[in-house]
Amino acid sequence: MLHYRRAALGGLRQRPLLGSPGSLLILEHCVSCNPAASSRVRLPARSAHGSQLLSTCYRKGAVPVLSAFSNDIAIDLGTSNTLVYMKGKGVVVREPSIVAINKKTDKVEAVGKEAKEMLGRTPGHIVAVRPLKDGVIADFEVTEQMLSYFIRRVHNRRFLVRPRIIIGVPSGITKVEERAVRDTAYRAKASEVYLLEEAMSAAIGAGLPITEPSGNLIVDIGGGTTDVAVISMAGIVYSRSIRVGGNELDEALINYIKRNYNLLIGERTAENIKMELGSAYPLEQELDLEIKGRDLIEGVPKTVTVTDREIREALSEPISTIVDAVRMALERTPPELSADFVDKGIVLTGGGALIRNLDVRLREETGVPVTITEDPLSTVVLGVGRVLDDIDLLRRVCLP
Numbered sequence: 001m002l003h004y005r006r007a008a009l010g011g012l013r014q015r016p017l018l019g020s021p022g023s024l025l026i027l028e029h030c031v032s033c034n035p036a037a038s039s040r041v042r043l044p045a046r047s048a049h050g051s052q053l054l055s056t057c058y059r060k061g062a063v064p065v066l067s068a069f070s071n072d073i074a075i076d077l078g079t080s081n082t083l084v085y086m087k088g089k090g091v092v093v094r095e096p097s098i099v100a101i102n103k104k105t106d107k108v109e110a111v112g113k114e115a116k117e118m119l120g121r122t123p124g125h126i127v128a129v130r131p132l133k134d135g136v137i138a139d140f141e142v143t144e145q146m147l148s149y150f151i152r153r154v155h156n157r158r159f160l161v162r163p164r165i166i167i168g169v170p171s172g173i174t175k176v177e178e179r180a181v182r183d184t185a186y187r188a189k190a191s192e193v194y195l196l197e198e199a200m201s202a203a204i205g206a207g208l209p210i211t212e213p214s215g216n217l218i219v220d221i222g223g224g225t226t227d228v229a230v231i232s233m234a235g236i237v238y239s240r241s242i243r244v245g246g247n248e249l250d251e252a253l254i255n256y257i258k259r260n261y262n263l264l265i266g267e268r269t270a271e272n273i274k275m276e277l278g279s280a281y282p283l284e285q286e287l288d289l290e291i292k293g294r295d296l297i298e299g300v301p302k303t304v305t306v307t308d309r310e311i312r313e314a315l316s317e318p319i320s321t322i323v324d325a326v327r328m329a330l331e332r333t334p335p336e337l338s339a340d341f342v343d344k345g346i347v348l349t350g351g352g353a354l355i356r357n358l359d360v361r362l363r364e365e366t367g368v369p370v371t372i373t374e375d376p377l378s379t380v381v382l383g384v385g386r387v388l389d390d391i392d393l394l395r396r397v398c399l400p
């Protein structure tokens, strides 16, 4: 069965393709089915409209070309942040993956930034939920609500739009988890869903020459996971995903402050401290910061001052785990490819790449040059977006 790249009705291109029975259709065959051909067919007299004819034409396993003026979108469904990219528009959504739900009415009160503001500050009947944990969906229903909300938002609330969606998923995702992501996107009104490993998306987004026969080492430090992967010739030669990322660093900080200062701080305060003071290697100039929390013994609000050295100590364990994962990738890579790293180095991305001097620490410990991508928080979605634009690449890199 052929599938068609483009169809025109009476010279006028339409999507979906509508036409009265018996009208003439000009179909350009998909390049993978029949490279040079195009043909004219008459709509079967019984067919109500042409789109029915077209929809039966997709070969099983064949990837249809995404239309140049489509509503198709690329999504980085991250533990901390969800980003949506639309062709021709760039990144159109960049929001925390958080949903606030009213338990009395079961209604969504807020999504994204607005919901994040509510974290730890809601009355009893409103809960702020992070539907993803460790890079995978922990709460399907809430993820679906969040995805639907973002899809509706980018399509200006035109409810009938059913976009094709490509989603970046963590490397090492299980088949069951894969199924769950696909189902969630379909229920959120996608017409077709493709999955792409995040490490591959990050490498593409970073502009690495992934289709060449040379080694590319990419390290994506997200909120829930750190993905380390070696990519060559559009394939993943080695990959490992550890469930240590920015959130683990925040938790390490909460515990450290509790242990050393008897001070209880919230998730958002911990994240702010990490961003302001967090480092993986001594800084040239020392920093300190006042932090506020609740005294565990007295039960009253209290302020203490912490230094970058203390915060480095607090973060040292999870950061060492990340560094070890990178070292292991270097050890496990076939020698011909690892020789490439000497010149090309390691590419760091994801929000965690912004921790001060993490690149310096990795360089010290591995002896290999390290670079950070231009916009680490957007690299994955930009990579998925590029695949949206390039059908050949999509066919080569998306998960079967």
Ligand SMILES: Nc1ncnc2c1ncn2[C@@H]1O[C@H](COP(=O)(O)OP(=O)(O)OP(=O)(O)O)[C@@H](O)[C@H]1O
Pocket (backbone or CB within 6 Å): 077, 078, 079, 080, 081, 082, 134, 135, 136, 221, 222, 223, 224, 225, 226, 245, 246, 247, 271, 274, 275, 278, 349, 350, 351, 352, 354, 355, 356, 376, 377
């Ligand atoms: N300047 C910064 N310094 C340190 N950490 C940062 C900085 N900016 C963001 N982060 C951290 O990066 C993490 C979010 O990164 P990112 O958006 O890449 O994760 P994600 O893609 O949502 O998660 P995952 O890929 O694990 O599903 C958060 O833990 C956040 O605290």
Ligand SMILES: [Mg+2]
Pocket (backbone or CB within 6 Å): 076, 078, 079, 198, 220, 222, 223, 350, 380
């Ligand atoms: Mg990510």
